[in-house]
Amino acid sequence: MDDEISAGSSDSAESTAYWIEWFQSLKGNEFYCDIDEDYILDRFNLTGLNTEIPHYALAFDLITDALEDDLDDNTRVEVEKSARQLYGMIHARFVITARGLAKMLDKFRHAEFGRCPRVLCENQPVLPCGLADTPGIKCVKLYCPRCEDVYSPVARRHLAIDGAHFGTTFPHLFLLAYPNMIPTKSAKRYTPKIFGFKIHQNAKEQRRQDEIREATPGAPRSNPPTTPASVLDSP
Amino acid sequence: MSPGGGTRQQQQQQHPRHQQAVYTNGHFDKQTDPDSDEFDGDPGNVPVMTHSVADAQAIYYGGGQQNQHGGRLRYDDVVGNGLVDEANGGDFIQDDEDSELEDPEDEDLEGEEMSAEDSYEETDSETGSSVISWVSWYCSLPGHEYFLEVPEDFIEDDFNLTGLSYGIPYYNEALDLILDIDQEEPANPACMSEIESSAEILYGSIHARYIITKPGLHGMLQKYLEGVFGTCPRVYCGALGALSLLPMGPSDVPGEDTIKMVCGRCGDLYFPKEAKYQSIDGAFFGTTFPHFLWLTYPDSLPPIVSRSENPIQFLRPPKMELGRVDDDENDDEDFGQDKRSSSSDEQDSRGTDDDSDDPLTYRIYQPRIFGFRVNERSVVGPRMAWLRWKDVVDEDGPRT
Numbered sequence: 164m165d166d167e168i169s170a171g172s173s174d175s176a177e178s179t180a181y182w183i184e185w186f187q188s189l190k191g192n193e194f195y196c197d198i199d200e201d202y203i204l205d206r207f208n209l210t211g212l213n214t215e216i217p218h219y220a221l222a223f224d225l226i227t228d229a230l231e232d233d234l235d236d237n238t239r240v241e242v243e244k245s246a247r248q249l250y251g252m253i254h255a256r257f258v259i260t261a262r263g264l265a266k267m268l269d270k271f272r273h274a275e276f277g278r279c280p281r282v283l284c285e286n287q288p289v290l291p292c293g294l295a296d297t298p299g300i301k302c303v304k305l306y307c308p309r310c311e312d313v314y315s316p317v318a319r320r321h322l323a324i325d326g327a328h329f330g331t332t333f334p335h336l337f338l339l340a341y342p343n344m345i346p347t348k349s350a351k352r353y354t355p356k357i358f359g360f361k362i363h364q365n366a367k368e369q370r371r372q373d374e375i376r377e378a379t380p381g382a383p384r385s386n387p388p389t390t391p392a393s394v395l396d397s398p
Numbered sequence: 399m400s401p402g403g404g405t406r407q408q409q410q411q412q413h414p415r416h417q418q419a420v421y422t423n424g425h426f427d428k429q430t431d432p433d434s435d436e437f438d439g440d441p442g443n444v445p446v447m448t449h450s451v452a453d454a455q456a457i458y459y460g461g462g463q464q465n466q467h468g469g470r471l472r473y474d475d476v477v478g479n480g481l482v483d484e485a486n487g488g489d490f491i492q493d494d495e496d497s498e499l500e501d502p503e504d505e506d507l508e509g510e511e512m513s514a515e516d517s518y519e520e521t522d523s524e525t526g527s528s529v530i531s532w533v534s535w536y537c538s539l540p541g542h543e544y545f546l547e548v549p550e551d552f553i554e555d556d557f558n559l560t561g562l563s564y565g566i567p568y569y570n571e572a573l574d575l576i577l578d579i580d581q582e583e584p585a586n587p588a589c590m591s592e593i594e595s596s597a598e599i600l601y602g603s604i605h606a607r608y609i610i611t612k613p614g615l616h617g618m619l620q621k622y623l624e625g626v627f628g629t630c631p632r633v634y635c636g637a638l639g640a641l642s643l644l645p646m647g648p649s650d651v652p653g654e655d656t657i658k659m660v661c662g663r664c665g666d667l668y669f670p671k672e673a674k675y676q677s678i679d680g681a682f683f684g685t686t687f688p689h690f691l692w693l694t695y696p697d698s699l700p701p702i703v704s705r706s707e708n709p710i711q712f713l714r715p716p717k718m719e720l721g722r723v724d725d726d727e728n729d730d731e732d733f734g735q736d737k738r739s740s741s742s743d744e745q746d747s748r749g750t751d752d753d754s755d756d757p758l759t760y761r762i763y764q765p766r767i768f769g770f771r772v773n774e775r776s777v778v779g780p781r782m783a784w785l786r787w788k789d790v791v792d793e794d795g796p797r798t
């Protein structure tokens with residue numbers, strides 16, 4: 164393994180990251196940040212990936228643009244697939260480094276990951292999030308730092324992105340690293356009504372929710388009750 | 399066809415312009431118990447609801463035309479008969495069979511809608527009468543898929559329109575336009591666009607009343623079961639394409655707020671996924687409709703299966719999930735070996751241990767850093783789990 168990698172890295176040390184540029188430009192891949200080349204070339208960062216990914220050495224060469232072009236078509240397709248998987252798994256490790264977090268901060272500030280679909284989150288930008296760290300299980304989800312829930316991406320092209328390429332840790336480490344990005348949380352919630360009346364079962368549930376909220380350290384406190392004008396009242 | 403008197407009455411009172419009167423008549427003032435403004439499902443307790451609930455139950459139990467089980471619509475029917483696209487909402491979607499999840503950024507149909515309206519006008523003036531009725535045309539416009547076609551006799555019944563003439567300019571002309579009645583003198587072209595927008599508001603207001611009648615609810619139920627309204631964007635609601643979304647408006651007054659989607663599982667409001675729905679007036683569906691539909695057809699919502707737990711207890715560390723007691727093991731499996739792929743053939747039979755894709759299990763997202771639950775005292779610690787707490791039904795679910 165060591166031989167393979169060092170061969171690949173020495174060849175590609177000076178090459179520009181063409182494959183990465185191409186990968187980044189694919190529609191749907193705008194969630195990924197571009198991994199620093201020296202991060203990829205540091206073997207330490209790739210520890211353990213060789214056993215997870217088929218055609219590891221060839222895929223690594225492809226990512227670093229060091230692949231000899233003498234593969235038959237079948238192998239090439241497989242290597243291409245492995246390269247994406249490899250890039251994604253390196254990505255999951257890179258985005259929880261200081262450099263990676265900084266790159267993702269830039270994207271988050273521009274709301275490049277989209278916004279929370281919840282009405283009361285008022286278009287809060289979201290963060291990509293995996294529900295599993297093992298590849299091939301779940302597609303990427305979106306974590307909203309305001310309501311602390313996970314949502315499915317709206318665009319179909321994002322449903323093909325593996326959640327493991329972002330990982331379960333990323334959004335929470337991100338907010339830990341940039342606590343000023345944590346939005347103010349609100350005790351506001353939707354109260355369903357039928358002909359203007361609250362629904363009994365639901366009102367009971369909301370009272371329990373209030374109890375839990377009061378018992379949660381740091382949870383938002385309810386505002387003084389306002390006149391019941393809208394279904395979007397504070398409790 | 400015309401709805402029962404009780405239904406009409408509640409519609410009248412429900413309408414926003416009458417609400418003021420209801421309130422000032424002391425309807426609310428009389429109630430001293432703060433909890434008594436909740437509808438508890440007992441028809442006798444809330445006078446406004448009396449007839450409509452009776453009606454609703456008549457449909458639900460006696461309708462007999464809903465499905466093959468003599469009117470009882472169970473969730474299993476919904477999932478089992480292919481009405482639910484199981485791939486939708488699941489992971490790694492391969493094909494593009496469903497346009498509903500298309501990228502909203504790519505679609506901006508407002509312009510198209512305008513031109514469609516123009517073209518309707520053209521056919522109308524050229525031929526003297528349109529080929530299809532105004533209502534059918536309006537409901538077939540792109541972005542109007544959520545609208546039900548209100549039958550002519552409902553619109554023609556003056557009683558159903560009570561109170562609507564107030565505040566709608568060119569009311570009579572707009573009503574004639576909706577009913578495809580030719581004007582004796584053609585309207586001033588300058589007024590035509592105003593009449594058209596009045597017709598839209600008038601139709602929307604009638605629509606909001608119609609969809610809470612027996613046939614209206616039934617029509618909307620069909621749309622719901624066909625998947626027209628889609629799945630909840632929340633991961634733990636929309637798994638396996640479970641249907642739980644209905645359109646609603648945060649206000650019953652036209653022009654105040656746009657349409658929102660309400661989820662019957664998490665009970666929250668969401669923006670419609672597609673941009674073409676985002677500009678529809680919410681009052682055309684109203685605040686009551688979705689909850690009234692679920693009340694009328696309780697089996698149209700997937701049952702929420704989980705073990706009941708004391709909320710305070712479960713909030714105490716380390717437990718955060720609302721899942722089963724052995725949740726810890728389940729969660730760890732997510733991080734350990736790929737259990738699901740080895741038993742992927744079992745995924746659909748609800749026997750797998752992984753709750754997250756089971757549409758019946760209600761779960762709350764648990765943040766983790768390097769596999770460890772985030773401490774609730776951390777700055778990023780969970781603060782909002784209360785919002786998703788639910789009084790879960792302790793049923794004899796698929797697995798006990």
Ligand SMILES: [Zn+2]
Nearest residue numbers: 279284307310
């Ligand atoms: Zn949110």
Ligand SMILES: [Zn+2]
Nearest residue numbers: 630635661664
């Ligand atoms: Zn939901």
